[in-house]
Amino acid sequence: MSTLLATLSGVFHVFVTSIVFGVGLPAVFALGMRAHAWGSGTTRKHDGAEELPPSRRFVGNALMVACLSVVMLGLVIGIGVILSSGLGMELTFNGVIPVLAPKG
């Protein structure tokens, strides 16, 4: 019974984290893609036919860069988790920036 409870609690945490990273990051990536398409007028609606103001291209690209930065941060956290498990360290998020710390 206690094993079952330990499992359920573990599963719940893994589930929530996986939704945040496994769904959240691809969604942000997709939003970046959409921002780029909106700025450059390459959505299906526009298809690059009509002239768009240059400011819109700038805003679209800026949004894209912001989105991709979030995705890159996610990738760095992922590599941090791998490193920490390999080095016998723990990845902590006490501050905003993830830090490798000795286990304990």
Next chain:
Amino acid sequence: MTGEFLILALIVITALVFDFTNGFHDTANAMATSIATGALHPKSAVLLSAALNLIGAFLSIEVALTVTNSVIRIQDSDGNPLPALMGDGGGALLMILLAGLAGAILWNLATWAFSLPSSSSHALFGGLIGATIASIGWQGVKWAGDGTLDGVLGKVVMPALVSPVLAIIVAAIGTWTVLKITRVIEEKARDTWFRWGQIGSASLVSLAHGTNDAQKTMGIITLALLATGHWHDTHSVALWVKVSCALAIALGTYSGGWRIIRTLGKGLVDISSPQGMAAESASAAIILASSHMGFALSTTQVATGSILGSGVGRSGANVRWSIAGKMALAWLITLPMSAIAAAIIWWIGHFFGGSVLAAWVMIAILVAGCLAFYRHARTSHVDHRNVNDEWESAEPAREEVRS
């Protein structure tokens, strides 16, 4: 060369062979979707995955000396072999390791021959459990942890039930979300983006795999060295052990396991690059989240669940549930089958006196079994040239087997 040293050498080689099968069995977990959607050329995909597995294996500084402690009782909590098994210079322990590895290798090759993904860790645990039961009896097996996630229940049964369900749900939500967000974008541009995303997330899965799985073989080899007095440090692994394990898993990954890649990439779901990215991201997130929380999920079962989920999340996608059913059956019997194989091999070894002759007989059985599965696999050859052929045009071109 003493008999004991010879047995030790045979165990090291067998362990490295297991590591190799572990590699080619799991290439598909990371790379099947990237190969199926054309994000990467098949050969480039296995090369990338092999390189990341190699790096990952070298990153594992932490010693996995107590790997067998999850399911059986042959080591103490430091990693030293139990004194009860050391009566004859560690011979009893060596026989358990050799039979266990042989059982795990046979199951890995059997599932490969039938083109089914299955968890190499569960096969290894199964083999060790079978050999332990044959050798020291049922009390040698740790069935459940004391309120913790340990033992057969916590490390094998629970994860096997949980992983696929979790992965299907996360990947299905992910697929649905990214398709919804990008539906206004022209398809060609969209696919280019998603291919890059796919390569990134698949690389994370490969790196994590190298860090986790090579450690297990390093642990087994070091246990054999400790048992025979060739190593005394329970806080580190010999450099040659680390290098050879890293190379074995990387070479295995590079060799591809094309049959399993084909099943995962083309057989389960007709996968597009948005689905591929959603599936690999879900896999990476679940594997890393679970490893971060000390909750051992099987990479294979997560990856397979994610690919299924990417089919569930796209309306109108064709999910071949009959193939998923076959996989589920294979997972269900992974532990008992490799346990039975290992137990039989142990008994045969015991019959031959448990010494050098016994070790050679056990190796001979292993080699014969491997050749039989290899012959079966040759009746329908799959490699990097036909791995992406249409699934419905049935089995890849059958070649006549010269006999």
